[in-house]
Amino acid sequence: MARQNVYVHFPFCRSRCAYCDFYSTLLGADVQHRYVDALCREAEARISGEVQHVYVGGGTPSLMCPDDMGRLMGVLSERGRRLQPSECTIEANPDDISADWLRHARTAGFNRVSLGVQSFNDDVLRFVGRRHSATAARKAAALALDLVGNVSIDLIYGLPLQTVDDFRRDVETAIAMGVPHISAYALTYEEGTRLWRLRHEGSLTETSDEAEWEMYDLLMNRLADAGYEHYEISNFAKPGYVAKHNSGYWDGTFYVGLGAAAHSYDGACRRWNVADVAQYVAADGQPYFELEMLTDQMRYEELLMTRLRTRRGLRLADVPEPFRPQLDQKKVPHLAAGNLEEADGTLRLTRKGLFRSDDVLSDLF
Ligand code: SF4
Numbered sequence: 622m623a624r625q626n627v628y629v630h631f632p633f634c635r636s637r638c639a640y641c642d643f644y645s646t647l648l649g650a651d652v653q654h655r656y657v658d659a660l661c662r663e664a665e666a667r668i669s670g671e672v673q674h675v676y677v678g679g680g681t682p683s684l685m686c687p688d689d690m691g692r693l694m695g696v697l698s699e700r701g702r703r704l705q706p707s708e709c710t711i712e713a714n715p716d717d718i719s720a721d722w723l724r725h726a727r728t729a730g731f732n733r734v735s736l737g738v739q740s741f742n743d744d745v746l747r748f749v750g751r752r753h754s755a756t757a758a759r760k761a762a763a764l765a766l767d768l769v770g771n772v773s774i775d776l777i778y779g780l781p782l783q784t785v786d787d788f789r790r791d792v793e794t795a796i797a798m799g800v801p802h803i804s805a806y807a808l809t810y811e812e813g814t815r816l817w818r819l820r821h822e823g824s825l826t827e828t829s830d831e832a833e834w835e836m837y838d839l840l841m842n843r844l845a846d847a848g849y850e851h852y853e854i855s856n857f858a859k860p861g862y863v864a865k866h867n868s869g870y871w872d873g874t875f876y877v878g879l880g881a882a883a884h885s886y887d888g889a890c891r892r893w894n895v896a897d898v899a900q901y902v903a904a905d906g907q908p909y910f911e912l913e914m915l916t917d918q919m920r921y922e923e924l925l926m927t928r929l930r931t932r933r934g935l936r937l938a939d940v941p942e943p944f945r946p947q948l949d950q951k952k953v954p955h956l957a958a959g960n961l962e963e964a965d966g967t968l969r970l971t972r973k974g975l976f977r978s979d980d981v982l983s984d985l986f
Pocket of ligand 1: 636681737
């Protein structure tokens with residue numbers, strides 16, 4: 622079997638944030654233990670061969686108790702021959718972080734922590750329903766840097782109440798703390814979320830396009846000055862800290878997704894597990910799933926979408942012959958508008974194109 626990465630979904634949260642539409646529930650510790658039992662059964666049934674990187678995301682994986690973390694990582698190690706170097710990441714919310722929890726995570730085998738900071742501004746954090754304060758975020762990041770070292774923080778820009786100067790301070794705080802990896806996402810108003818409803822009712826002011834561009838522009842400039850490589854639309858890393866598991870999504874590495882709502886990809890098809898914790902637990906390792914066979918058109922779109930997200934770009938020689946005339950035609954207006962650039966047989970999004978990547982990519986399809 623080909624080299625694969627493993628993604629584990631832990632869909633439990635203490636509360637729901639105003640912008641989030643990820644699948645998660647507020648169910649308590651008892652269900653969480655039974656969920657991890659089912660995860661272990663699914664891992665036993667589906668993991669074999671060589672495993673490179675592991676990523677446990679959510680939800681809020683930092684709610685997972687030390688025993689459950691150990692059991693899960695133990696099964697993954699027994700079932701898959703771990704290729705080295707292996708990056709094993711666990712997502713955490715700042716308010717769950719303690720020195721004890723970080724030591725347990727390290728003992729279980731995690732060597733990277735991804736912290737959901739989102740902002741270092743208390744007013745913004747309160748408005749979007751995050752449970753931590755700016756001080757707690759700083760403390761959690763400092764502790765994780767001290768005890769794990771390989772730390773990523775998530776930031777969001779374009780949030781209601783957030784000014785360009787607020788976001789500038791967030792970026793400066795992350796740089797000053799020496800965080801080696803930063804993911805910064807533009808806010809999207811996902812249907813059904815609290816922010817989406819507030820916008821729909823006209824009770825909040827959206828960040829203007831100009832202000833959002835100013836935020837993205839300052840993010841790129843400041844992080845470049847501070848020695849971070851901008852290697853994907855939303856991702857920036859100090860040398861040696863590019864996220865290996867997530868990079869697998871953009872270079873076409875196969876992955877097995879375990880847990881409710883988790884997706885898998887093996888080059889020929891995509892699979893997604895039932896998005897329901899109760900059904901997932903009851904199935905005890907044999908969850909209901911749906912499967913989609915990938916057509917040539919889907920594979921081509923996937924190639925464009927994943928490669929163009931990265932600064933390495935799309936090697937035109939990798940585009941299958943039947944799709945080349947289509948791409949040759951569709952890229953022209955975006956080259957002229959300065960959204961794309963082409964050099965040495967490689968097509969890339971420009972800085973402006975990175976900011977408008979959704980529009981450019983959907984136009985190319
Ligand atoms: S942002 Fe994270 S903590 Fe908040 S509801 Fe979504 S998954 Fe849960």
